[in-house]
Amino acid sequence: MVTLLGSGFVTSLAIFAFTLVGALPLGIPIALMRMSRVVPVRLVARAYISIMRGTPLMLQMFAVYFAPYHLFGIQLSPDSKWQACLVAFILNYAGYFAEIYRSGIQSIPQGQYEAAEVLGYSRTQTFMRIILPQVAKRIMPALGNEVITLVKDTSLAFSIGVAEMFSTAKALVAAQRTMIPFGIAAAIYWAFNFLVEVAVGRIEKKMDYYRD
Template identity: 40%
Template sequence: MGDPVFIFGGFPMSLDYLISILKPMLEGAQMTVLLFLIAIVASIPLGFLLTLAVKSSFKPLSWLAQGYIYLMRGTPLLLQLLFICFGLPMIPVIGEYLVLDRFVAACLGFILNYAAYFAEIFRGGLLAIDKGQYEASKVLGLNKWQTMTRIILPQMFRIALPAVTNESVTLVKDTALLYAVAVPELLHFAQTAVNRDFTIVPFVVAGVIYLIMTIFLTVIFKWLEKRLKFE
């Protein structure tokens, strides 16, 4: 008696085949999750520092931060990844010292890119706070540090959280770009299975895995929004 055949995503397949492709794809998903966690943990604080730099009264620092944000947001993430992985080692004299592990290079590219986007999100959050908040803080006798940490930043994060949620979901999907720099993640194993078996079922499975990850992430952020009494 042969393996049971069922329909998955509109395509006939056996349970044994699904299991055979699912194992390496889940291993690839671990790399996807690892990159996401590293990028989100590092890029959010860096983005906030960039926001402070943009608002700095020291103009050269402000201009430098703004130029960085324009550069990272104005060029494709894929191009940035390719430059870090393959372009840096080609720089004369110092190139040999800039050869990075592919995964490390990818993490660096994602952090630098998403920090620029988070910086703009946080800047928008600061701009949305009424100037009366600052005046009220002065009346209460709060200094600049107390005003920022107790009054401004909590409001900024509440305002910025929905945009941070959207950007984080985009980050999960953008991890598929690891495939372009030869880092074995989820899409890499899906493409390998497609080329080997001449079926698009692995792409369907990969899509389901990505969907599960983004839904899980969205649920967490929605819970966080409610905890912060955003809604």
């Protein structure tokens, strides 16, 4: 039982890791588009964020997996479920991260940009050396909450047949007629989220020297 759940957790962990690697950087250009002065660009980003946050992640996975066949007649293989799962997770969480980035960037007083310009900093230097460190500190609590939510959301991958930990626990419960697999899975989710909380807390402490 534990071995099977451990194998499922490895899959959940892979979904978690690949989503962070893809969604964290993708959220940056989306956030910048959302703040663009070019109206069409801003509207596209706003629509994207609205769709990603306003529709269920499970439905988005169905769309990514089944859309190629219904729209273009492309039949995906069973192995494509994994890729479809990752694409849906990355696109979904990029929308959430983009809004977190935007809120952090817009929370910086305009006076800091003006002071940096007076001191001769370029726009890139201003953003990288002055704005970004402060933004990183301000968004860390919200970012941490989303990362914790992501850990739990990996259980939704079962909806398109990806054998992560929850689906493994569900199969074990059906086969053995005991709730113990669910209890073990819950403990593993909690333990991993606890480690995430500790890691985020340490990162926040290291950023304490960026005082407002």
